[in-house]
Amino acid sequence: MSIDTERTRLALRVNGRETTLEVEPRRHLADVLRDDLGLRGTHLGCEHGVCGACTILLDDEPVRSCLLLAVQADGHDVTTVEALADGDRLHPLQEAFRDHHALQCGFCTPGFLLTADYLIRTQPELEDEEDIRAALAGNLCRCTGYHNIVDAVQDAAARMRNHDGHLEAGDGA
Secondary structure: OOOOOOOEEEEEEEOOEEEEEEEOOOOEHHHHHHHHOOOOOOOOOOOOOOOOOOEEEEOOEEEEOOOOEHHHHOOOEEEOHHHOOEOOEOOHHHHHHHHOOOOOOOOOHHHHHHHHHHHHHHOOOOOOHHHHHHHOOOOOOOOOOOHHHHHHHHHHHHHHEOOOOOEOOOOOO
16 A cells, blocks of 8 residues: 655745745645744644634734644744743733743643734734633633733733823734
């Protein structure tokens, strides 16, 4: 019996860098990010798209990378949690998560951070706790409860707004 090892060439932008690689068409984007590109911040939890740990941004929209075939990302922009920090300088979301103790084991944190980044960039005035909880409902955390995560998102949104109530230029992924 022979195993089909057909490979497909992909060209995509990952965290702002043009990337070209060859992958088997059956592989999921999460596996390619982790195993081929060394971006270990994308976590695999349920591998059914339920937990949100594998959330990345595809063309600035949150998607579950465990459900997306890598070939589907061809020609697109992919943002992983590694893109948030600027060298040693944490992103305001990361600072807020740290300051509010919004993580414990950290497994779910990358998915929460990218979902929250999208939320803040698309709805910068969103402050209501119930609305934030609803927006984050696709991300599961088994350690913290969600109170500190919601507090962190509220704080990060405030940090990312300038004095006029708009997001600072360059904030977000």
